[in-house]
Amino acid sequence: MTGLVLDGKTLAKQIESELAARVEKLIAHSGGKVPVLATILVGEDPASVTYVRMKSNACKRVGMESIRALLPEGSTTGQVLAEIDKLNADPGVHGILIQHPIPKPVEERLCFDRIDPAKDVDGVTCMGFGRMAMGEEAYGSATPAGIMRLLSHYKIPLEGIHAVVVGRSPILGKPMALMLLNANATVTICHSKTKNLAEVVRQGDLVVGAVGKPEFIRGDWIKPGAVVVDAGYNEGNVGDIELSAVVEKCSAYTPVPGGVGPMTIAMLIAQTVDAAEKAMA
Numbered sequence: 277m278t279g280l281v282l283d284g285k286t287l288a289k290q291i292e293s294e295l296a297a298r299v300e301k302l303i304a305h306s307g308g309k310v311p312v313l314a315t316i317l318v319g320e321d322p323a324s325v326t327y328v329r330m331k332s333n334a335c336k337r338v339g340m341e342s343i344r345a346l347l348p349e350g351s352t353t354g355q356v357l358a359e360i361d362k363l364n365a366d367p368g369v370h371g372i373l374i375q376h377p378i379p380k381p382v383e384e385r386l387c388f389d390r391i392d393p394a395k396d397v398d399g400v401t402c403m404g405f406g407r408m409a410m411g412e413e414a415y416g417s418a419t420p421a422g423i424m425r426l427l428s429h430y431k432i433p434l435e436g437i438h439a440v441v442v443g444r445s446p447i448l449g450k451p452m453a454l455m456l457l458n459a460n461a462t463v464t465i466c467h468s469k470t471k472n473l474a475e476v477v478r479q480g481d482l483v484v485g486a487v488g489k490p491e492f493i494r495g496d497w498i499k500p501g502a503v504v505v506d507a508g509y510n511e512g513n514v515g516d517i518e519l520s521a522v523v524e525k526c527s528a529y530t531p532v533p534g535g536v537g538p539m540t541i542a543m544l545i546a547q548t549v550d551a552a553e554k555a556m557a
């Protein structure tokens with residue numbers, strides 16, 4: 277059995293074309309106002325620079341604008357907060373993205389939580405997380421929201437399954453687990469202190485790899501027939517799961533690249549369009 281490919285690249289393209297139509301309508305109905313995503317990048321980490329550029333390019337593809345605030349490495353928390361305050365107060369800005377990770381000495385959590393919840397289109401504030409966890413309306417963290425959209429597109433059943441999420445970061449593992457819980461999965465969250473990790477992963481009907489270590493989750497940890505979601509992206513185009521050893525025995529999997537990555541960007545843009553529609557209503 278070869279697993280079904282959960283093709284995030286193709287789905288993200290479809291979502292973008294739907295978004296382009298919504299943006300066109302919004303511009304026409306608002307007398308020419310264009311939805312705007314503001315990105316804040318602190319420092320010049322090459323991966324972060326690339327991610328911000330990819331997000332700006334996606335804005336262009338759907339007819340939105342993006343503005344970039346570039347702050348030098350070594351910026352203080354106060355300087356980043358001042359930039360966020362400026363963007364929060366600007367009615368022409370509909371969504372704010374701070375590229376993670378923010379280099380020290382900046383306190384990332386303080387910065388995330390300064391974003392106006394109405395503009396938190398990347399779903400990083402405690403308020404947004406809490407509302408999502410409670411099943412209230414909120415912008416979900418973009419990567420797990422993209423995974424949920426992909427699973428839903430391919431009609432992967434979640435109710436009653438045992439989902440094992442490896443990783444508990446605030447932007448990925450933790451919100452992923454809560455979204456799966458809200459979809460009525462039985463969820464186990466693993467992290468660096470988890471004992472007998474391989475045994476726990478083997479119980480998963482669905483496994484999400486969100487560790488940040490290349491092919492850390494080995495093929496023989498995956499139960500035959502499981503659904504495999506690899507959220508990791510490491511140098512050399514490899515994820516956090518040994519996918520080459522999994523594709524022949526799983527029921528479905530996200531490729532790397534072309535699985536979770538494009539869905540993350542699509543969700544960010546979709547949530548910015550949502551925010552712009554609300555702001556311009």
Ligand code: NAP
Binds near residue numbers: 541
């Ligand atoms: P992170 O903040 O570094 O979190 C990594 C998590 O993995 C932590 O919860 C950590 O546990 C856990 N972990 C580390 N070593 C472990 C071990 N030996 N056993 C079990 N768990 C372990 O990383 P992240 O931001 O969540 O990102 C994870 C991956 O997703 C990375 O590859 C990243 O590139 C990728 N990512 C992709 C996208 C996308 O759009 N495709 C977006 C975001 C992230 P502790 O909490 O105990 O330390």
